[in-house]
Amino acid sequence: MTYEELKNQKGFNVNLHYSVSEVAILAPSLDTFGGDDPVVTISKSEPFNYHPRDYRDTTLEIWDWLEAVKLAQELALTPLNERGKVINHDWIKTAQKALRGILGRG
Incomplete structure (x- = not known):
């Protein structure tokens, strides 16, 4: 399985977070601040x-x-070299959310 295949699972809507060392499958948190919490993490180096x-x-x-x-x-x-490249566009969404928060529109 590749990272892209994981992201595009049919019938299972997953939110992924990519870091240098791992990929996390996230789910909406029940805490009062909202946000997402990792429910499973997968190493990208091991x-x-x-x-x-x-x-x-x-x-x-x-x-x-x-x-x-x-x-x-x-x-x-899946062997590490067969998982594909990770392109993380989430930083754009994070930056937009932070900017909305700074402007009081978030």
Whole structure:
């Protein structure tokens, strides 16, 4: 599985966060500040390395969490050189959100 295939799963809407060392599958948080919390992280530098996290503080149902873990495992089992390149356009959305917050429109 490639990063792009994970992002475009049919019937399972995932929000991904890419960092230097990992990819995180995110779910909306139940806390008062909103935002997203990671429910599974997948290493980008170590094969077979993924970590399910507690989903109970998110809006994710158990069945969706199990699907996220299954997808993370499939990606973790894919050799690193076959996962594809990661192009992260989320910084644009983050910058826009921060600017709206600064301007009081967020």
